[in-house]
Structures are given as C-alpha cells and as structure tokens.
Ligand code: NAP
C-alpha cells in the first residue's frame with residue numbers, strides 16, 4: 001500500500017472484532033499502511049474529543065477512511081466510563097466536517113432470503129443527514145394563543161409573517177428548516193454514488209402537500225440532474241426518477257431491488273431500519289459516508305454490540321457477526337486501490353469478500369444468521385466470533401493462496 005488509510009478504532013465488541021480482523025484476515029496477506037486514530041471512548045475523553053476531529057481532518061486530507069463502531073455517550077455511559085462530558089456522536093462530528101451523505105447497502109449471500117422474497121438485489125438507501133425535524137424548534141402553545149412563522153433580515157427587521165394557527169385549545173407547534181446548499185450537496189453525493197455503483201436513483205418526497213419545502217428538494221434535484229448528470233446517466237445506462245414518497249414505498253415493495261433509494265432525513269432514518277431488517281441481520285448492512293468532493297469513510301451500519309461485549313468480558317465466547325466490519329475494510333481497501341491505481345490491493349479486497357460469502361454459503365456462520373439460513377442440503381453451523389474469522393481465513397487460503 002502506498003497512501004495510508006485513515007483507521008478509526010472504536011469500542012466494545014466491535015473493537016475486539018477490529019483487532020481480530022486485522023490479525024487474521026489482513027496482516028497475513030497485505031502490508032497494511034494506516035494512519036491510526038483511537039476513537040474508543042476513553043481516548044475521546046482524554047483528548048476532549050480532539051481525536052475525532054483529527055481523524056475527520058485526516059480523512060479530508062487522505063481521502064479514504066475505515067471506521068469501527070463507537071459509543072455515542074448518554075447519561076449511563078458518562079457514569080460507566082467516568083466521562084468529563086457527554087461527548088457528541090463521533091459519526092455526527094465526522095459527517096459535519098466532511099459534509100457527507102451516508103449510504104447503506106445490504107450484503108447479500110446465498111442461503112439468506114430477505115423477508116421480502118422479491119428483493120433479489122440490494123436496495124441502497126441514502127439519507128439526507130441535515131435539517132428537518134433533527135434541527136427543529138418546537139413548543140407547546142396554550143389555547144387562545146396564535147403561532148406565526150416570522151422571517152427577519154440580518155438587522156432583525158421583520159420581512160415576512162404568516163399565521164400558522166390560531167389555537168382554540170392547547171396544542172403544539174414546530175419549526176423546521178433546510179438549506180439549498182445542503183440539499184444540493186446531497187443531490188451530488190447521490191448522483192455520484194449511483195454512477196459509481198451503476199444504480200438507478202429513486203427519490204420521493206411529498207411535494208403535493210409541501211408545495212414550497214418538499215418542492216424545493218424536488219427542484220434542486222431536478223436542476224442538478226439536468227445540468228450536471230443527465231448525459232453521464234444516459235451513458236451509464238441508469239435513470240433518475242422523482243415521484244411521491246408513497247409511490248416510492250409501493251414501488252420498492254414490488255421491485256427486485258437494485259436501486260438507490262434517496263430519502264429525506266426522517267424517511268431515511270425510518271426506512272433504513274425497515275430495509276436492514278428485511279434483508280436479515282444488522283450484521284450484514286454496510287455503510288459509507290461520501291462527501292460531495294469525493295472523500296470516503298467506510299463502516300458497519302450496526303453499533304458496538306454491547307450485550308455481546310459484556311459476555312466477552314465475562315470470558316464467555318460470543319458469536320458476533322463481523323461481516324459488515326469486514327466490508328468496511330474491503331470497501332476502504334478497494335477505494336484506496338482504485339484511487340492509487342493499485343489493482344493488487346483492490347483484487348485482494350474483492351477476494352476477501354468472495355471468501356467471506358463462500359464461507360457462509362458452505363454453512364459456516366455466526367449465530368444471528370443461523371435461523372435465517374436456508375440452502376438445500378447445507379446444514380448451518382454456528383461458530384464463535386473468532387472461529388468464524390479463522391474459517392474465512394481457511395477458505396481464503398484454500399481458494400486464493
Ligand atoms: P447495536 O450495537 O447495533 O446492537 C443491537 C443488537 O443488534 C445487538 O444486541 C445484537 O442483537 C444485534 N447486532 C448488531 N450488530 C450485530 C452483529 N454484528 N452481530 C450479531 N448481532 C448484532 O446497537 P445498540 O445496542 O443500540 O448500541 C450499542 C452501542 O453502539 C451504543 O453505545 C450506540 O451509541 C453505539 N452505536 C454506534 C453506531 C456507530 O458507531 N455507527 C451505530 C449505532 C449504535 P442480540 O443482542 O439480540 O444478539
């Protein structure tokens with residue numbers, strides 16, 4: 001490897017898997033070159049979260065990162081780890097610095113049939129990670145009062161006022177916003193991801209009801225598509241479709257998958273959990289953050305698998321699925337290989353993916369997959385976390401070395 005990967009270590013069970021993946025599946029086969037940042041909670045606390053910012057800045061500089069799952073502290077974690085502060089979500093911090101979009105895509109393998117059996121290809125989901133209800137202001141309104149939407153100029157002088165509602169009884173009100181530049185960056189990230197992965201783009205919002213707000217999303221997407229992407233999409237044989245969110249939901253259910261489903265913030269939050277569940281296990285969902293200027297951060301979509309970690313600490317064996325974390329590494333290695341013109345590195349990553357799928361298809365897997373596995377004549381065998389990684393290495397060696 002020439003250019004280093006930005007490596008962001010994490011917490012709990014995924015931190016354990018992280019070290020084992022490197023030891024068993026990477027270091028014996030390639031010379032890993034990484035710039036290491038420890039995003040584990042103790043180090044974040046020690047550096048007052050400076051390490052997270054440094055890792056994000058390294059990603060801006062080097063272009064490709066691989067990240068382990070990390071704890072987002074809550075009150076209970078502050079006590080458990082004796083934290084100086086309730087540090088913010090590292091993913092949120094990194095996303096803000098890179099101004100990126102998160103794409104999630106399931107890892108399909110023979111023998112694991114999605115709950116929607118028609119979905120034979122992966123459905124990738126892009127979630128806009130800015131604004132709407134996630135940065136909203138809301139309040140309760142007493143009966144008899146009125147709520148207004150007021151816009152002021154830089155000096156605070158009122159330029160627009162609209163009545164939201166004259167409350168005849170007690171109620172609630174909410175103010176949400178978004179930014180044209182954020183929607184535009186989101187649109188470009190989505191169109192770029194679709195081009196790279198050869199996927200049609202389906203975007204749905206509710207512009208028939210929200211004639212200014214949702215309609216603005218639709219307009220910005222249409223404008224950017226027409227001016228910057230239409231020709232490239234035609235050349236790549238892929239399409240862009242906008243339709244109402246209800247229509248997209250209905251079409252997705254009937255589809256065979258294989259598209260990028262672009263979602264506004266709330267839709268993406270909800271629908272990505274539905275899609276992940278439908279494809280089987282959280283341990284089989286990969287995730288990548290892509291910035292509009294082409295920086296990449298690869299990770300698993302799941303968290304640190306706390307329940308398994310507590311078992312591990314007690315000295316019990318766990319059967320935690322490492323596949324999404326392996327995919328974070330292979331995704332990053334492939335992208336690094338592609339950017340550096342290092343075909344050997346990209347080929348290694350592809351082979352590691354193939355060996356992982358081959359291992360599961362031949363009946364060796366972690367406990368989460370066992371009840372889902374159905375493949376004629378193959379009896380699923382439940383391995384421990386480490387046992388499964390060793391099995392993958394055995395298969396890899398048999399096929400490729
Ligand atoms: P989680 O770690 O994703 O785990 C939830 C449950 O899903 C697990 O208890 C396990 O079910 C199952 N699961 C998830 N990944 C699995 C895998 N690889 N193999 C087998 N089973 C798996 O979510 P959480 O418990 O809500 O969150 C734990 C911590 O992770 C929190 O501190 C949270 O802040 C953090 N988190 C981080 C990220 C990130 O860094 N991207 C994302 C989400 C959450 P069973 O227990 O039934 O086996």
Ligand code: MG
Pocket residue numbers: 268269270273
């Ligand atoms: Mg959600």
